[in-house]
Amino acid sequence: MGRRQVAQADAPTLSVRTARFEDVPAILRLIEGAIEHGCRNTYDGAQRRAVYLGYASNLFVDAVGPFETMVAEIDGLLAAVAQLDVDGGALRALFVDATLQGHGVGRALLAAVEARARAAGCSRLSGAMSLNAVPFYAQAGFRSRGGPTRLLNAGVRVPVRWMEKSLAGEAA
Numbered sequence: 760m761g762r763r764q765v766a767q768a769d770a771p772t773l774s775v776r777t778a779r780f781e782d783v784p785a786i787l788r789l790i791e792g793a794i795e796h797g798c799r800n801t802y803d804g805a806q807r808r809a810v811y812l813g814y815a816s817n818l819f820v821d822a823v824g825p826f827e828t829m830v831a832e833i834d835g836l837l838a839a840v841a842q843l844d845v846d847g848g849a850l851r852a853l854f855v856d857a858t859l860q861g862h863g864v865g866r867a868l869l870a871a872v873e874a875r876a877r878a879a880g881c882s883r884l885s886g887a888m889s890l891n892a893v894p895f896y897a898q899a900g901f902r903s904r905g906g907p908t909r910l911l912n913a914g915v916r917v918p919v920r921w922m923e924k925s926l927a928g929e930a931a
């Protein structure tokens with residue numbers, strides 16, 4: 760995937776590109792801060808730590824899955840990260856920097872992820888969403904579906920909501 764611009768009326772202009780090896784430390788710092796801030800009213804400290812450790816240990820296991828990791832930048836600075844499992848039609852991660860949450864960055868990167876999934880032939884996109892993020896995904900057209908109501912992360916049970924969105928019939 761090449762570099763391209765994603766712009767929305769009331770959102771910042773983002774540059775979205777495939778993540779590189781040298782992005783890994785900054786991506787992990789962004790995710791840690793995003794969880795601490797974005798999930799602070801939904802998950803307790805142990806759960807937030809467990810969620811972070813789950814991502815830190817599983818995000819870059821591309822050896823066992825063809826995951827695509829995309830980063831969004833504003834003025835060359837890392838603003839958000841997402842990971843797509845093209846084969847499984849799964850959104851594995853979506854995090855916006857703690858200082859940028861609530862300004863349309865997540866919506867813009869999610870739109871880019873959906874476009875990439877659609878282009879790769881995915882008919883739907885699903886994921887185990889953090890409870891704090893359920894309104895965000897609902898606003899983006901995701902609907903709740905069945906699935907485990909808790910995930911075990913680093914030995915801690917964390918409540919989640921499985922959600923999915925049909926990508927069929929939407930313009931690429």
Ligand SMILES: CC(C)(COP(=O)(O)OP(=O)(O)OC[C@H]1O[C@@H](n2cnc3c(N)ncnc32)[C@H](O)[C@@H]1OP(=O)(O)O)[C@@H](O)C(=O)NCCC(=O)NCCS
Pocket residue numbers: 793794796797798852853854855856859860861862863864865866867887888889891892894895896898
């Ligand atoms: C969840 C997250 C990815 C959303 O990204 P964001 O940039 O903060 O969200 P946006 O500003 O793009 O919001 C887009 C829309 O969703 C709505 N929304 C976002 N978070 C919301 C919330 N907690 N409650 C209600 N609505 C919310 C916004 O109001 C906006 O709708 P609007 O256009 O009608 O105003 C981001 O906040 C985040 O990283 N949170 C912490 C980590 C996390 O939970 N990641 C998801 C893991 S599944």
